[in-house]
Amino acid sequence: MDTHHIATLLPPLWGHVVGYLHLVVQLLKEDPSLVMTIVQHNFMVDQMKKELSACEYDSSRLRIIGVGRKEFVASDPPTLQLIRGWSDVVPILARGSPWPKPHTIVYDFTVGGHVFKPTKKLIPNTKSLIWFCMNAAPLHTILSEFDSAAIIDQILADEVLRAGRTRKQIELEFFQCMNGKDKLIGEIVSTLGCPDIFDYERLSWAAGPPGPLNRPLLVSGHLLAKGADGYITNSSASVEPVAVPFLRRVYNSRGQTLFAVGQQTHERYFQKGAAFREPITNKTIVKFLDDAYARLGKNSVMYISFGSLFFPTANPKHVEAFVETLIASDFPFIFALPRLGNNMKGGLSKAFIERINATRKGLICAFWLEQRPILQHEATGWFLTHGGINSITEAVLLGIPMLMWPNGTDQPVNAIYFSSGPHPIAIELLQVRTGAQLLGPSLRFGESVKITGTIEDAITEFQTVFRDIRGPKGERLRANTHRVAASMRAGRKTDALVDVRRLAQFGRPLEDMARL
Incomplete structure (x- = not known):
């Protein structure tokens, strides 16, 4: 049986990691020909292995490659170490040994945008997916609803709208408002499956307005949204009956695919x-x-x-x-x-x-x-x-x-x-x-x-x-x-399971599919 390889870049953020690990367990069970590689920062690797130790799966078909220093160094942020480490790992993936070159690469939305194009040059024929470890409604609000680059370019081009700000300053203000503008104006906005609200009701800022650290994460997500072949969301139509079907139609019209793989935690909790x-x-x-x-x-x-x-x-x-x-x-x-x-x-x-x-x-x-x-x-x-x-x-x-x-x-x-x-x-x-x-x-x-x-x-x-x-x-x-x-349990056995199985096959060459 020909081996199908999915590689993944995950950030050192546990909330972005734990659900993906349980998705990996599902994927490996659904497709015995699948192998998977996860690239992660070293200080997260032990916690990942501990979480996986309570799961039943074929560990020979999963490898976790740790990069970066194990200790925290404020002057060299872990995310930057991760991105440098990914650049070192990609040539190894491209050589296709011992596993074949990945047919699909999954990028977490917070880091993948910064390495997407260089990776595509080294492994040009792979499919690319965005891991959005959240519900479908926020996926639309955060990544899909607005063309951030076009809006920011328009603000920059207008001296009055720019008001002396740099692009980084405008990006910071744009991404903290989540209304397609660089300021909150009290207008009514819609969120999939939710009641209409004022734009400021869709925010909280419990830790204060989003700071400079948030900007590169969301810039990364919007860069990926321009070039990726699809999205993976931690939801299903059983839980979000409005958002998931809507986004399927939207992404299909853009030539992209949505995988709504359902909520993810240890499989025994679904029993x-x-x-x-x-x-x-x-x-x-x-x-x-x-x-x-x-x-x-x-x-x-x-x-x-x-x-x-x-x-x-x-x-x-x-x-x-x-x-x-x-x-x-x-x-x-x-x-x-x-x-x-x-x-x-x-x-x-x-x-x-x-x-x-x-x-x-x-x-x-x-x-x-x-x-x-x-x-x-x-x-x-x-x-x-x-x-x-x-x-x-x-x-x-x-x-x-x-x-x-x-x-x-x-x-x-x-x-x-x-x-x-x-x-x-x-x-x-x-x-x-x-x-x-x-x-x-x-x-x-x-x-x-x-x-x-x-x-x-x-x-x-x-x-x-x-x-x-x-x-x-x-x-x-x-x-x-x-x-x-x-509803979560029902979705895991029905529509979410269909998408898990589709995801396990995504990017596989057609000749491989014909032999299955």
Whole structure:
């Protein structure tokens, strides 16, 4: 049987990696003639191998090539090391030994644009796909809806519109607005499958306006969108019945292909009622959850995590108010702080953390926590999340409804989508927004709901939300979560599986296909 080779470039961002690993497991199972190469930064490789160690797959058909230094060096960012390392690996891939030259190369949207053309010169006959580790609706908003290069060129060409700015300055402002303009103007915008909103409602800026680091990531994505043969999204028509069919038509008209491969996490989570349990290794966490279950019963604890990288550093006082309101409401919680470089406190002071932990009503954890096992515990009933698709997937499959405090990129769109419609599974927190540009009336909830961003209004919102989720509204959200989980599981066996199988064959030479 002729071997088909897919090579992939992934960034050192765990949220962009973990879903792809489980997609790889699916692909290798669906096509026994497929081999896969992943190029990644060295400091992420061990974590990838640990995640894969719990999966069943033919490891002889997957190789992970690590590049760059294992230690973090601020003067030499990991992404730049990764791009240099990819340039060293491409000639090896092009030689086609021991595996054939890749027929398809998958580029993560945040890094691939910077190496796409040089790679195409060295391996000219490969197909190219964009890995967009998010839902389909944000894919359209972030990469497909606007021709960024044409709009930015138009601004640059007009002295009045340019207003003395450089291209980089214009790009920075354009990409942080996500409305096809370089400023927010309070206009009504549409997002696939979501209610219409004001343009500032599609943003959050919990860590402040997107900074210089975001610009090259989105520039990369838009460069790829110009030349790639298609997109891979972590969604399916079963979960996004509006966005996925719409994007299939749009990309087909552009000569591109959409692969909606479904939400991705460990395959055992897709087995309804499965007895699979991952252990919680930290004894303090186990005792806290067991004690809460004994005292308050099932679904009594809130798990809080903004992911491994995000934190609302622009408004830490809102975070403190959220925690204080939980304490006053006798609502037990576990708060996993992010890995912001060597700073595990995010925007919280050591004194604040110690004072809260001394109450024994909640735990703020300045150490790594295993999210999936905590969500599996009978005591855990709610999840405050930034709204990344990996966290959403894990929560939904475990029947955990959410509160959403989005930061940026896809997260505000996810918060709108999953808190809207006839069967919402989340509540989006509104009074946690920062920056004058993001405040004002809400089109979704009527102009009587005004987003002020003040601590006082945030506390009032927190109190209302905590009361509501412990009553009938909370039970409706929980029931809806099980409904969406059923859709995810159904999609994995139907339309998403069709796309996984198509992806496994994509780019294979026609003569190989004829022999299958």
